[in-house]
Amino acid sequence: xxxLELKRHLNKPDESYxxxxxxxxxxxxxxxxxxxxxxxxxxxxxxxxxxxxxxxKTGMGYVIWKMINSDKKLEGHLFHICxxxxxxxxxxxxxDLLLDVWFDPAGLMTILDRDEVxxxxxxxxxxxxxxxxxxxxxxxxxxNWRQIIFDFDLLLSNFLxxxxxxx
Numbered sequence: 110x111x112x113l114e115l116k117r118h119l120n121k122p123d124e125s126y127x128x129x130x131x132x133x134x135x136x137x138x139x140x141x142x143x144x145x146x147x148x149x150x151x152x153x154x155x156x157x158x159x160x161x162x163x164x165x166k167t168g169m170g171y172v173i174w175k176m177i178n179s180d181k182k183l184e185g186h187l188f189h190i191c192x193x194x195x196x197x198x199x200x201x202x203x204x205d206l207l208l209d210v211w212f213d214p215a216g217l218m219t220i221l222d223r224d225e226v227x228x229x230x231x232x233x234x235x236x237x238x239x240x241x242x243x244x245x246x247x248x249x250x251x252x253n254w255r256q257i258i259f260d261f262d263l264l265l266s267n268f269l270x271x272x273x274x275x276x
Contacts, residue, residue: 112140113200114163117193119207119234120225128163132268137166138196139265150176151211151219153184164261165201169194170246172203173261185213186258190246192239206235206243210250212258218251 112130117123128140144159158179165172172189188210194203207229209221226243229235235243250257 112138114140114142114165115200115202116189117202117204119204120229131162131265133196136168136196137164138201139164139268140201150185150187150209151221153211153213155179155184159184162265164264165194165196165203167194167196170242171250173257175262175265183214185211186254186261187211188250188254188257190243190250192242206239206246208243208247210247210254212254216255218254220247 110130111127114126114128115123116125126142128142131139131141140163142161142163144155144157144161147157148155148159153176155176156179160177160181162175162177163172164174170190170192172191172194174187174189176184176187178184189203190206190208190210191203192206195201207222207225211219211221213219226235226240230240
């Protein structure tokens with residue numbers, strides 16, 4: 110079954126991706142997306158065929174992605190700080206608030222796109238309320254990332270083993 114990811118932006122056109130719906134709860138989904146084009150996250154390049162597993166939960170202040178390269182090797186986990194996250198029947202939708210937090214497999218953290226946040230603040234695109242929200246979410250992620258990643262990976266692993274799913 111397919112589900113649409115709609116990533117709304119403050120400072121550029123929205124993006125949408127058609128993903129495989131892996132599992133659904135009352136307020137959350139786990140989806141899989143296999144990249145048809147190469148891309149980058151910070152200093153890491155992803156080839157065509159790289160796989161992203163993503164967890165979306167209504168009302169959460171971030172989205173978490175587990176990113177695996179085309180050789181099936183874990184590259185890391187990415188947190189997108191967002192608001193207005195809604196899980197619907199046929200789509201997930203959220204407003205990307207620009208700041209991302211990347212963890213490589215060794216646990217090395219990199220904060221991404223802080224310069225974009227600062228630029229949007231200076232242009233009045235991001236206001237005080239959203240800036241405070243971004244700061245709270247960043248703090249939650251940086252303080253609790255090990256547990257958040259563990260919980261997501263366990264949920265994903267339990268699903269994949271229950272259906273003998275091949276990534």
